[in-house]
Amino acid sequence: MNLTFRDELFQQAKDWVLEAGETIRNKIYDPLTISTKADRNDLVTTMDRNTEYFFMANIRKTYPDHFILSEEGYGDALEALDGTVWIIDPIDGTMNFVHQKRNFAISVGIYHDGIGEIGFIYDVMADVLYSAKRDEGAYKNHTVLPQLSMQKNIYESILGLNHFWLCDNRLVDEKVIQDLVKTVRGSRTYGSAALEFASVAEGIMDGYMTMDLAPWDIAAGIVIVNETGGRTTNAFGEPINLLQKNSVLTCNPAVQEKIINDYMEKGRK
Numbered sequence: 001m002n003l004t005f006r007d008e009l010f011q012q013a014k015d016w017v018l019e020a021g022e023t024i025r026n027k028i029y030d031p032l033t034i035s036t037k038a039d040r041n042d043l044v045t046t047m048d049r050n051t052e053y054f055f056m057a058n059i060r061k062t063y064p065d066h067f068i069l070s071e072e073g074y075g076d077a078l079e080a081l082d083g084t085v086w087i088i089d090p091i092d093g094t095m096n097f098v099h100q101k102r103n104f105a106i107s108v109g110i111y112h113d114g115i116g117e118i119g120f121i122y123d124v125m126a127d128v129l130y131s132a133k134r135d136e137g138a139y140k141n142h143t144v145l146p147q148l149s150m151q152k153n154i155y156e157s158i159l160g161l162n163h164f165w166l167c168d169n170r171l172v173d174e175k176v177i178q179d180l181v182k183t184v185r186g187s188r189t190y191g192s193a194a195l196e197f198a199s200v201a202e203g204i205m206d207g208y209m210t211m212d213l214a215p216w217d218i219a220a221g222i223v224i225v226n227e228t229g230g231r232t233t234n235a236f237g238e239p240i241n242l243l244q245k246n247s248v249l250t251c252n253p254a255v256q257e258k259i260i261n262d263y264m265e266k267g268r269k
């Protein structure tokens, strides 16, 4: 992707992300229409749909040759990542949005021929924007994020993971996950994959591991984590395929191999 065009695209996408966030903030206490999707805890609201529609309408008008991969149905049915693809989760952390009115994010990744060029994760209520361009570093608002420490060891790490690893685990023996949780210093569950990626990029969490995430949950996060020296693979160290769901481990590289070799591979079902 031509770098001048990428700068323009970054600025345009940033403006739309901030505008969408402001709309959500202004309407945060408006009555919500809440529906369920795959199961009774898989929530979607009119705000999710309206926010995705806002991006879709703007992208189609301004960049008619770009593609969209997104959660709520306004995107394209893609079988490849050729060309420029916007990968959008209009609200990541809808359960938090509904119940807590905070701790949710807008996540927008822009890929060109399969390569992540631009990422935005906007913590809407905190008004904190994580952003990155490939090879140009990652930012938290206007502050550049430092490179992740290579001195980390697993005993002093904080790991993000959710209860599915312990109670509905299709991938790894639960006992191994229990050992991993006992080994690390602490574990956290924030309920927004995008914000958990942003926390890994910022180095306030050393890894985030989850069983089943869609492309829009992780596309922006991958770009941002890459820029602070982190690595993202599936939970067994294999490459992510952004055209399908994946297990995910995004991590400080100093602890990634240990998590995979000493725990995930050992307990793999």
Ligand code: IPD
Binding pocket: 089, 091, 092, 093, 094, 095, 162, 190, 191, 192, 193, 194, 210, 212, 213, 217
């Ligand atoms: C969800 C959140 C959550 C993760 C789920 C995702 P949504 O996204 O990122 O933290 O555990 O797997 O589906 O549905 O709120 O956009």
Ligand code: CA
Binding pocket: 089, 091, 092, 093, 193, 216, 217
């Ligand atoms: Ca999501």
Ligand code: CA
Binding pocket: 048, 071, 089, 090, 091, 092, 093, 094
């Ligand atoms: Ca969502």
